[in-house]
């Protein structure tokens with residue numbers, strides 16, 4: 001496929017609003033299905049709820065067990081148009097970038113996976129194994145209607161030999177690039193705190209104001225400094241990125257010795273990304289309390305998105321949070337918090353194949369195993385012991401990554417090309433395995 005058509009389809013795709021909640025991935029599924037139909041590839045649509053849908057297609061290889069799975073999710077987080085410089089669902093191109101919710105998380109990746117999948121079919125070689133293209137709904141709210149649902153509908157998925165999805169990119173930092181292939185992720189521990197109190201008139205303050213209880217507890221929670229704890233993948237990654245770099249007065253050799261230096265500790269504090277790889281993080285994201293300026297409410301809440309290191313225990317985390325929060329608020333966990341950490345070994349031929357595919361396009365750059373600080377659907381496959389990696393071969397700066405789930409999410413036209421070419425390379429390498 002030529003770049004112009006690819007960009008055109010990417011534009012069209014980002015115009016289909018699949019923000020979750022509420023989801024509405026059906027239109028996006030039908031859009032992708034139309035390309036499969038054109039190529040005469042059979043596919044199946046599985047709809048777990050009205051307007052929600054999952055797309056499943058398969059190319060037959062020489063053997064039908066242990067397929068390779070290209071996994072993507074078609075839902076996105078919501079976007080508020082008034083906060084953006086362009087319409088998040090307008091598919092606008094400006095200064096060499098395609099803007100839109102889902103540009104990097106992960107609708108364009110889904111499209112590149114699909115087109116790479118179709119291209120392989122056109123090349124008419126029979127792969128050693130079946131390849132399954134699976135584009136799901138519901139990832140952004142936990143994946144129950146998406147991957148979890150599909151694992152029940154299609155048993156073959158749980159026999160996969162390898163799964164490739166999201167979670168890692170090629171990162172440009174200070175003029176150097178390195179690739180991160182995600183093999184594990186932090187655990188989600190989201191919760192809210194709630195206080196009750198006596199309402200009243202704003203002109204006569206009293207000591208039983210729920211807003212004040214929540215503010216005080218929230219202040220303690222956000223100012224607590226979680227200790228640094230080392231996880232092997234994080235060590236390997238940070239060492240790979242930092243080796244030889246100068247930080248103030250010293251040269252980085254390895255993490256363990258760097259952590260003994262004060263200047264490195266303040267570097268960690270000022271580097272949100274490295275910081276999140278080394279400790280639990282707790283971010284206050286929603287505040288609720290009161291609706292009228294002269295009324296003391298009877299209830300207030302603050303919501304926290306916490307991500308804990310793979311080796312941390314959920315119950316220990318929550319007892320710590322309860323101690324910090326104090327007795328005036330209730331701490332209420334949200335959703336299922338998984339106790340187990342899921343990890344895919346990175347010393348595999350799959351890792352090597354992807355690394356070789358990257359180096360063919362980018363030269364001898366470091367290719368490092370990585371721990372995604374957010375959560376992805378890959379955990380469902382990792383929990384079954386299936387090697388499952390997250391990687392999309394596009395080059396992003398830290399600023400570009402911050403736009404994921406943020407405002408003005410975008411992907412450069414050059415990256416759309418890299419994503420597609422890179423995906424074809426990687427797929428060809430993976431498909432040569434018996």
Ligand SMILES: [Zn+2]
Nearest residue numbers: 073105106166
């Ligand atoms: Zn995603």
